[in-house]
Amino acid sequence: MGRRTSLGVLVVLLAIAGWAVSLWLPEEAPATRSAPPPVVTADPSAGPVDVSKVRGELAALATVARRPEGLAAYERSVFGGGWADSDGNGCNQRDDVLRRDAVEVRTDQQGRCDHDVLAGTWVDPYTGRRLVFTDLKDPRQAQAIQIDHIVPLAEAWRSGASGWSPDRRRAFANDLANLLAVDGPTNMSKSDDDPAGWRPRKGFQCAYAARWVETKTRWSLAVDDSERRALGEMLGYC
Template identity: 45%
Template sequence: MRNTRWSRLVAALSTTAVLVLGAGCSETGLPVLDPTTTAGASAPAEPGSVADPTPASVTRARTALDGLTVKSIPGKDSSYERDAFGDSWSDAATGVQFARNGCDTRNDILRRDAVPGTIRTKNGTSGCKVTAGTWVSQYDGARYTNKSKIQIDHIVPLARAWASGAKRWSAARRLAFANDPDNLLAVDGSSNQSKSDKGPSAWRPPKAYQCGYAVRYIGAVSKYQLPITKSDKSALTSMLDGCRT
């Protein structure tokens, strides 16, 4: 009987190990998640698209928002440097779609967020470098076919993350954050420049896109256990209240 119980225990542990390895773990201590199924944002309707939030994802965002630490965060921290988050757009994106695929994160996100079927790359459809495509910016709703008009936004800006506590993270954790698909979105350059390093209380996209922005922002700060300010929490609550669910 003892041997039988031991065999069952080993089998159960083996199954658990397979599940954990399937999800993946990085040296940052954060789970390596498939970016299409994270708690913060809803799964895209089809590969390569960024879907609007579902009622379930909005509910999860409300719960996560209630659990966030609220504290004062400096508007600017003079010690911040972009290099503290590692090389820009290294091949550090995680998740089933991106992990160790040999492509830099910028091109990964350009491919993910493009209108399905519109992407062209340097080597046909399988290469890393995206040369053309069509994007609908989640910050202004406009359709773009000129890649030079598209920028990759850190939904939670790096400078704001730094001031919120990322300055005390390991270099590996900061690199993971800077290249995390859950915190990245292909948007129009004009909106990205306007947003800059601002948080939700200082910048919002047009009303039609505030729900998605709020859900993604909450998902990112919750995943990395970053605090938010009282005014940011108020702004995020207001945006969630405007979700059409």
């Protein structure tokens, strides 16, 4: 047998041996990969906007004067005092919204509430800024992240809530779909303005306008002419 033939036979024998050994070896575990970072969204509770539906709802809203004559002055107390636990889960609306809107969150049990929020990371939908808090039991940190009524209570009062019962006003004040966790100073600058007087960053105006219109539709609240125009402009960014 020539040298070349001998080498060929040897290669074949080694291949067969390798194949036989592989039958008895366990499959190699796939390489472990680190999980991708969480996707940070401006508003964790917002879904896709059906623009035509929202525009139809906006057109159907009743019209009210921007400053209705003879309307009693707004007082926060007419919407109830403090946050309620409207869904009966043991936690008030502030803790529910902070947990819902968080990118990362640390919670603890407090009484009946199993998600008392202690710390975490949020993205302010109004500015896009990342908010990180290490101790929300510190009053200064707690004040720096606030729960905003997208449609403010004073605005609701001017556009129909002045004629509601106390129970209906209390329910509106605790409506989770009308609440967002936001940057405290930005929330203070918004105050009780409507979209004709205050707007978030451009990237959030579509979602903001949609949530505003949907809230006013669900609660049968009216809009004034300048508010209606501003909402239409904001929906143009969808």
